Amino acid sequence: MISSADLTKPHTWFPFARAMKRKIIYHCGPTNSGKTYNALQKFMEAKKGIYCSPLRLLAMEVFDKVNALGVYCSLYTGQEKKHVPFSNHIACTVEMVSTEELYDVAVIDEIQMMADSCRGYAWTRALLGLKADEIHLCGDPSVLDIVKKICSETGDELYEQHYERFKPLVVEAKTLLGDLKNVRSGDCIVAFSRREIFEVKMAIEKHSNHRCCVIYGALPPETRRQQANLFNDQDSEYDVLVASDAVGMGLNLNIRRVVFNSLSKYNGDKIVPVPPSQVKQIAGRAGRRGSRYPDGLTTTLQLEDLDYLIDCLKQPFENVNKVGLFPFFEQVELFAGQLPDISFAHLLEKFGENCRLDGSYFLCRHDHIKKVANMLEKVQGLSLEDRFNFCFAPVNFRDPKAMYHLHRFAAQYSIKVPVSIAMGMPKGSARNDAELQDLETKHQVLSVYLWLSQHFKKEIFPYKKKAEEMAIDIADLLGQSLIKACWKPESRQGGNPRPQQEEDGHERHKGDGYRRPNSLVKIYEK
Ligand SMILES: Nc1ncnc2c1ncn2[C@@H]1O[C@H](COP(=O)(O)OP(=O)(O)OP(=O)(O)O)[C@@H](O)[C@H]1O
């Protein structure tokens, strides 16, 4: 009989944070309502502050913005550390936040991600564990109740600050009538697979005078940023953006109208309707304050999708009643003591079956971790802790080449030889989709190398500098390739579109059924 793994009372895991009485300010509201802006003001005014971002791209954006305003700020993500001398401020990705360091002000952006089925634990950990006198949470109202409950357990004071959208989002009932010729300058066409994105780009460039930038999950943040800048730049000829839900979070883009190419997506298993919360978040990208288009519009390509769009926008934010947790290594290690002879993947499975949780928490999905654990099973000489750490490397497990390199890194690490990059630089920008995918994979591999070099002893990953240089060059080549891309996309394995990768937010809410309203509403207020 195995005794259970205890994940109850997670607030007691952070005794130092519990010894403080923290002031928590929840900036609560829909997209484009100034939540992050206001929280960042407090961050910048603080003597010592930390900003926790859902995405590398957003962390980089805050890093640039804050430094440009004269507040020295460092950047800390899984892949890079940019230390700015004399800085007392850090912009980091939420997974990287330290619960050891003391801060005056912390910002946790997109707090509703606590309920994300895969990454939720990182937000929960930040909220429970941050040692900051003042913590600003930014997000929609879906986790407000559960945050209240958590604060009553932790003994922190909670203040709410509610926001409304600066300008209402207007639904265009006309739609594009199924014809991409009807796109206009400032449109962002949203498609949910890489393949669809390139098909849309090709069709628009073939049948109109518009030129398209693209943003999707497999592109490095630097390339996404380059594409976003090109689209935002009024003087460039690139006036249309074709993007996946990778644009859904926090980015400031000059979008006049968000047009949904379709409203269903592959969730890693089957094609499902896009959940309303996500539709709202993406549609909310249109019409940002201070941008060229302060009034936002949204619509669909096909008339038959319009009802679902309106229905999603009308739905109130749902109330989440559980948020994510994942054990620390020490908790897994303690559990492993009872099962000395089983594989790591099996151990994780047993942990999942036997763990006890309080009613407000769920154990985050860890299929990705198990896949890596299985692949590394045969690599001898890795300690339990090494395996645990390798499994968190941000690898796209659907990409066999990337998995091969991760395996190789682990194998070299296990025999304690310096881990090599062993990958040549491409000769130039991509001339077809296969070459483009190759660039994406190469960047992925370098990104994993850089991540490992930050999470393991430096001496074992001595080619960090080289990997950084190569990653910059490849991101650049990807940018150049996208500018001239006009080829038909190829399928990856099996032709299924890929679900979003790690950083782009996972399926958050289940069971959002497809319902059609009877009436058509043209103006939507939130
Ligand atoms: N008081 C303000 N003065 C000037 N600009 C502002 C102000 N408040 C917000 N903005 C600008 O409006 C835009 C939207 O604000 P912000 O990013 O804070 O919205 P948000 O509520 O965090 O949206 P999202 O949910 O999409 O992250 C940003 O470009 C921001 O700089």
Ligand SMILES: [Mg+2]
């Ligand atoms: Mg924001």
